[in-house]
Amino acid sequence: xxxxxxxxxxxxxxxxxxxxxxxxxxxxxxxxxxxxxxxxxxxxxxxxxxxxxxxxxxxxxxxxxxxxxxxxxxxxxxxxxxxxxxxxxxxxxxxxxxxxxxxxxxxxxxxxxxxxxxxxxxxxxxxxxxxxxxxxxxxxxxxxxxxxxxxxxxxxxxxxxxxxxxxxxxxxxxxxxxxxxxxxxxxxxxxxxxxxxxxxxxxxxxxxxxxxxxxxxxxxxxxxxxxxxxxxxxxxxxxxxxxxxxxxxxxxxxxxxxxxxxxxxxxxxxxxxxxxxxxxxxxxxxxx
Amino acid sequence: xxxxxxxxxxxxxxxxxxxxxxxxxxxxxxxxxxxxxxxxxxxxxxxxxxxxxxxxxxxxxxxxxxxxxxxxxxxxxxxxxxxxxxxxxxxxxxxxxxxxxxxxxxxxxxxxxxxxxxxxxxxxxxxxxxxxxxxxxxxxxxxxxxxxxxxxxxxxxxxxxxxxxxxxxxxxxxxxxxxxxxxxxxxxxxxxxxxxxxxxxxxxxxxxxxxxxxxxxxxxxxxxxxxxxxxxxxxxxxxxxxxxxxxxxxxx
Ligand code: SF4
Ligand code: SF4
Ligand code: SF4
Ligand code: SF4
Numbered sequence: 001x002x003x004x005x006x007x008x009x010x011x012x013x014x015x016x017x018x019x020x021x022x023x024x025x026x027x028x029x030x031x032x033x034x035x036x037x038x039x040x041x042x043x044x045x046x047x048x049x050x051x052x053x054x055x056x057x058x059x060x061x062x063x064x065x066x067x068x069x070x071x072x073x074x075x076x077x078x079x080x081x082x083x084x085x086x087x088x089x090x091x092x093x094x095x096x097x098x099x100x101x102x103x104x105x106x107x108x109x110x111x112x113x114x115x116x117x118x119x120x121x122x123x124x125x126x127x128x129x130x131x132x133x134x135x136x137x138x139x140x141x142x143x144x145x146x147x148x149x150x151x152x153x154x155x156x157x158x159x160x161x162x163x164x165x166x167x168x169x170x171x172x173x174x175x176x177x178x179x180x181x182x183x184x185x186x187x188x189x190x191x192x193x194x195x196x197x198x199x200x201x202x203x204x205x206x207x208x209x210x211x212x213x214x215x216x217x218x219x220x221x222x223x224x225x226x227x228x229x230x231x232x233x234x235x236x237x238x239x240x241x242x243x244x245x246x247x248x249x250x251x252x253x254x255x256x257x258x259x260x261x262x263x264x265x266x267x268x269x270x271x272x273x274x275x276x277x278x279x280x281x282x283x284x285x286x287x288x
Numbered sequence: 289x290x291x292x293x294x295x296x297x298x299x300x301x302x303x304x305x306x307x308x309x310x311x312x313x314x315x316x317x318x319x320x321x322x323x324x325x326x327x328x329x330x331x332x333x334x335x336x337x338x339x340x341x342x343x344x345x346x347x348x349x350x351x352x353x354x355x356x357x358x359x360x361x362x363x364x365x366x367x368x369x370x371x372x373x374x375x376x377x378x379x380x381x382x383x384x385x386x387x388x389x390x391x392x393x394x395x396x397x398x399x400x401x402x403x404x405x406x407x408x409x410x411x412x413x414x415x416x417x418x419x420x421x422x423x424x425x426x427x428x429x430x431x432x433x434x435x436x437x438x439x440x441x442x443x444x445x446x447x448x449x450x451x452x453x454x455x456x457x458x459x460x461x462x463x464x465x466x467x468x469x470x471x472x473x474x475x476x477x478x479x480x481x482x483x484x485x486x487x488x489x490x491x492x493x494x495x496x497x498x499x500x501x502x503x504x505x506x507x508x509x510x511x512x513x514x515x516x517x518x519x520x521x522x523x524x525x526x527x528x529x530x531x532x533x534x535x536x537x538x539x540x
Binding site for chain 2: 052063196
């Protein structure tokens with residue numbers, strides 16, 4: 001694994017250009033957190049609640065659909081506000097690509113990105129192999145347990161809601177879970193949490209399966225096989241066919257729902273192979 | 289820069305695939321079992337933790353609440369808190385400790401209005417009908433009134449004074465000729481707001497608000513109170529006791 005990636009990209013596009021989407025993502029992740037925090041801290045209420053359920057400007061309800069599904073599985077029939085909120089959130093993530101949540105909103109992503117960055121710097125090679133399908137099993141488990149137990153068992157430890165809630169309402173010993181994830185990613189499984197285990201990632205994978213916004217290797221013929229995109233990508237397998245599968249008839253569009261639309265591949269590519277596209281116009285381009 | 293081995297598209301053999309997949313499935317199974325155990329354990333609410341007014345019964349509440357904290361942010365008195373992991377209240381759910389900050393019983397119940405899921409039930413119409421817990425005069429050995437003094441603080445701070453708490457007169461057997469005014473809580477009226485516990489001047493409050501499941505006894509389901517049944521039936525349910533002739537002294 002390469003300790004430093006994107007050297008060519010930095011040389012051609014400058015440091016800012018080679019980190020554009022990464023910086024935007026951090027602004028988005030921390031900005032959303034900040035919008036939740038300025039309420040309790042300074043009394044400026046843009047967003048109330050937390051990622052599990054919130055209210056935007058005292059009017060728009062938003063509810064984590066995965067959370068609500070667990071609640072329904074546990075036997076509760078929610079009030080209309082929560083249902084409406086879950087619909088709004090689901091439609092939004094469907095439009096922007098489901099795992100947009102993972103890379104642009106989820107606070108845990110900052111931790112796992114840090115772990116991966118450190119992994120590269122420290123040249124940690126050992127990685128236990130775990131199936132990337134595991135997360136779907138965890139997703140299934142987190143929806144079956146409430147049916148059996150009548151309570152949202154996954155939410156006792158769910159690091160995503162725990163982290164976000166903790167920042168706003170007090171973390172307590174919650175950092176133990178977060179350190180656990182960090183170490184798991186750093187020492188045990190590369191991209192372990194977000195790429196293999198997290199059921200919320202799996203859930204948004206399903207939500208965004210047919211999303212209109214995708215990243216495309218639209219200039220794949222220019223690829224010089226530096227493999228920098230594979231190094232930074234949390235789901236490197238999604239790049240393989242769009243980049244190298246032309247002779248097998250694969251479209252340059254990254255169609256796998258595992259892709260988080262983080263656009264980091266666009267950042268690190270010195271050849272400008274990638275860009276963000278929508279599904280429909282790319283067909284028009286192919287036809288030309 | 290050379291292409292790195294770990295990132296060149298790698299062929300997974302069938303055996304590898306099966307190992308990786310089964311590791312995932314088994315791991316998930318273990319995690320699930322652990323969670324089931326932990327959730328059973330964490331389902332009992334600690335005695336000092338009370339739910340917001342209108343909250344569903346504990347079991348339903350845990351199924352309904354999405355741990356969003358909207359109720360917490362809506363509470364103008366900072367009464368409500370969200371439970372943290374490993375605390376004796378289910379992770380992320382709202383509670384309050386009456387001894388720290390009691391519920392001020394807002395007329396418009398903002399915590400209820402804020403709740404998107406109905407975990408705090410919209411069916412509670414008046415805050416005076418809330419049943420957050422039940423006050424119990426838990427220590428009759430230190431309560432000042434039980435020693436014949438007139439502290440009366442819990443009685444005076446109660447928002448439902450003389451309904452939820454009354455002072456019942458008992459004879460003071462220590463002095464032999466004074467009265468004691470015993471704070472007495474009535475479970476049909478007490479909302480469990482916790483103002484009494486909060487106000488109790490003792491080092492450790494003698495009156496405490498507990499979750500109702502802990503505070504209330506429950507009659508055996510086949511038990512009946514005879515006098516109530518008698519009222520209902522409009523007369524005695526058993527045959528009249530045989531009326532023997534009264535023999536008063538001096539009569540024959
Ligand atoms: S393919 Fe690109 S956009 Fe998708 S997850 Fe990988 S780096 Fe991010
Ligand atoms: S009724 Fe008022 S004081 Fe009591 S918990 Fe709700 S918002 Fe807070
Ligand atoms: S507002 Fe309702 S769903 Fe949200 S934390 Fe409070 S009780 Fe739970
Ligand atoms: S908790 Fe105490 S103060 Fe509140 S209603 Fe009950 S008796 Fe009154």
